[in-house]
Amino acid sequence: MAADDRKYTKEHEWVMVEGDVATVGVTDYAASELGDVVFLELPEAGSPVTQGDAVGTIETVKSVEDLFSPVTGEVIEVNEDVLDAPETVNASPMDGGWLFKVRLDGDADLDELLTADEYQALIGG
Amino acid sequence: MPYTPHTEQDVREMLRVVGVDSIDALFASLPAEVRVDALNMPPGLSEHDVLQVLGGLASLNTPQGDYASFLGGGVYDHLIPSAAEAITSRSEFLTAYTPYQPEVSQGTLQVIYEWQTFITRLTGLPVSNASMYDGATALVEGVLMALAKTRRSVAVVPETLNPRYRAVLDTHLAWNGMEVRTAGRAADGTTDPDALAAVLDDAVGCVVIQNPNYLGCLEKADALAAQAAASGALVVACVNPVSLSLLKTPGEYGAAVAVGEAQPFGVPPTWGGPLLGFLSCTDELKRQIPGRVVGRTQDARGREGYVLTLQTREQHIRREKATSNICSNQGLNMCRATVTMALLGAEGLREMGHANRVRCETLRGLLRELPGVELPFAAPVFNEFVVRLPGDAEDFCEYARERGLLPGIVLDGAAGCDERDLLVAVTEKRSTVDIQAYAEILHDYLEEVEA
Numbered sequence: 348m349a350a351d352d353r354k355y356t357k358e359h360e361w362v363m364v365e366g367d368v369a370t371v372g373v374t375d376y377a378a379s380e381l382g383d384v385v386f387l388e389l390p391e392a393g394s395p396v397t398q399g400d401a402v403g404t405i406e407t408v409k410s411v412e413d414l415f416s417p418v419t420g421e422v423i424e425v426n427e428d429v430l431d432a433p434e435t436v437n438a439s440p441m442d443g444g445w446l447f448k449v450r451l452d453g454d455a456d457l458d459e460l461l462t463a464d465e466y467q468a469l470i471g472g
Numbered sequence: 473m474p475y476t477p478h479t480e481q482d483v484r485e486m487l488r489v490v491g492v493d494s495i496d497a498l499f500a501s502l503p504a505e506v507r508v509d510a511l512n513m514p515p516g517l518s519e520h521d522v523l524q525v526l527g528g529l530a531s532l533n534t535p536q537g538d539y540a541s542f543l544g545g546g547v548y549d550h551l552i553p554s555a556a557e558a559i560t561s562r563s564e565f566l567t568a569y570t571p572y573q574p575e576v577s578q579g580t581l582q583v584i585y586e587w588q589t590f591i592t593r594l595t596g597l598p599v600s601n602a603s604m605y606d607g608a609t610a611l612v613e614g615v616l617m618a619l620a621k622t623r624r625s626v627a628v629v630p631e632t633l634n635p636r637y638r639a640v641l642d643t644h645l646a647w648n649g650m651e652v653r654t655a656g657r658a659a660d661g662t663t664d665p666d667a668l669a670a671v672l673d674d675a676v677g678c679v680v681i682q683n684p685n686y687l688g689c690l691e692k693a694d695a696l697a698a699q700a701a702a703s704g705a706l707v708v709a710c711v712n713p714v715s716l717s718l719l720k721t722p723g724e725y726g727a728a729v730a731v732g733e734a735q736p737f738g739v740p741p742t743w744g745g746p747l748l749g750f751l752s753c754t755d756e757l758k759r760q761i762p763g764r765v766v767g768r769t770q771d772a773r774g775r776e777g778y779v780l781t782l783q784t785r786e787q788h789i790r791r792e793k794a795t796s797n798i799c800s801n802q803g804l805n806m807c808r809a810t811v812t813m814a815l816l817g818a819e820g821l822r823e824m825g826h827a828n829r830v831r832c833e834t835l836r837g838l839l840r841e842l843p844g845v846e847l848p849f850a851a852p853v854f855n856e857f858v859v860r861l862p863g864d865a866e867d868f869c870e871y872a873r874e875r876g877l878l879p880g881i882v883l884d885g886a887a888g889c890d891e892r893d894l895l896v897a898v899t900e901k902r903s904t905v906d907i908q909a910y911a912e913i914l915h916d917y918l919e920e921v922e923a
Contacts, residue, residue, distance in 0.1 A: 410789060
């Protein structure tokens with residue numbers, strides 16, 4: 348079952364909200380479907396992002412996919428560890444492999460996100 | 473012999489399936505005014521007659537070999553080793569398709585890998601792609617890489633950039649919401665550092681340095697690159713690869729991308745094409761590199777092999793989100809250039825560069841002595857320079873052509889030059905006899921004009 352301590356998107360990203368900061372990563376389902384991650388392009392700290400925007404890319408041995416921002420706000424931190432060691436995304440997608448943090452600009456768009464149950468239904472579980 | 477693939481039976485069969493009874497009926501929906509009843513074409517000819525007609529047309533051309541050519545401006549007349557022609561003519565290279573299937577393309581892939589190795593060594597940058605169509609489009613791709621990396625929207629180019637490269641760059645950038653600014657030139661023929669400073673600001677993501685520049689002058693590349701770096705812009709160096717055996721490499725003066733035209737290595741000038749672009753870059757920019765890259769690897773049994781790499785960013789996978797709409801390379805000319813560079817070797821390349829420089833200086837010295845002739849630019853040159861005649865340079869070109877010599881390109885309007893200015897290139901292929909003849913023909917011409 349998908350962990351119910353966070354929310355999800357149809358693009359297979361997870362969002363964990365603590366206070367006004369959302370941490371974003373890709374789900375373990377996505378990490379296993381994508382295969383070995385070899386490179387990540389993440390948004391720069393300080394850049395504004397809007398829910399649904401393509402803000403980076405995730406490159407695996409067989410494809411390059413866009414990363415979308417699941418929320419609206421300002422990027423305050425990116426995970427330098429995954430830039431140095433992209434394989435962290437495969438090893439620990441839901442935890443050490445987080446990608447970036449966004450200071451939320453209000454919480455209206457959190458309603459658009461999927462619950463753990465809804466995400467589990469999406470991936471067929 | 474059935475040259476037309478559709479036999480009458482094929483046509484009847486197709487019409488039957490479509491459900492009409494004639495070709496006219498098939499096209500009946502087209503309005504009469506757009507239909508053509510008869511093409512303005514002569515009747516068919518026999519194979520022999522066709523060869524006669526085409527041979528007659530071809531004989532109207534004068535082969536370039538009939539002239540001593542001093543034409544340059546981006547495309548040069550260099551010696552081509554016979555082995556380059558012979559090796560490239562092998563059907564394995566000549567007819568090879570794009571090497572998507574590495575198990576049947578090891579030869580092609582290895583040639584590309586060697587090309588990349590040569591280009592990285594010549595330019596002093598660690599990553600090269602598999603080649604590009606020509607120097608102008610390579611420059612565009614280099615500028616787009618630098619702007620993508622810096623997330624800025626303005627490129628600065630020198631006034632002394634090859635005007636054809638400038639036109640191609642303008643075409644690409646204008647429709648991408650980007651701006652091209654010009655840094656003017658100083659009196660000595662090189663880019664004016666004050667003019668560069670005047671157009672630099674924090675919107676500028678890329679500064680192009682062409683070295684030697686279109687006027688043949690050697691830019692103070694170190695200083696220009698430092699100025700660009702200080703404003704946070706990346707340097708795209710547009711260079712003549714023949715000059716790199718003598719000059720500092722783009723890598724040495726801090727360029728992020730090096731581009732240029734590799735036609736001088738083994739590709740004849742023909743009609744000004746097909747040409748051969750190259751592009752190399754720093755490690756930080758490799759994910760932005762357009763086209764394809766060949767990598768060396770090992771198979772499951774530990775044997776060395778070559779494969780296309782970074783394909784994940786090419787158009788056939790990333791579609792409209794690909795790094796570039798270029799997803800091919802210039803295979804045949806790249807093969808010629810690679811064979812030529814391999815035959816020359818490091819020592820041969822230095823000799824070639826040296827011969828270009830010395831012969832160019834020789835002609836420059838002879839022309840400097842002629843009364844009425846001026847060398848307008850004081851900056852040092854490599855294998856090309858501008859000479860200013862007392863009158864219309866086109867008039868002299870005509871005079872020289874009648875005497876078996878192509879004396880250069882008239883620079884009307886380029887980089888602040890006018891119709892008196894002639895761009896003259898001297899490669900290792902021009903003999904001392906050719907060089908002497910140039911000076912004599914110009915001498916005679918000036919005397920006749922005087923008289």
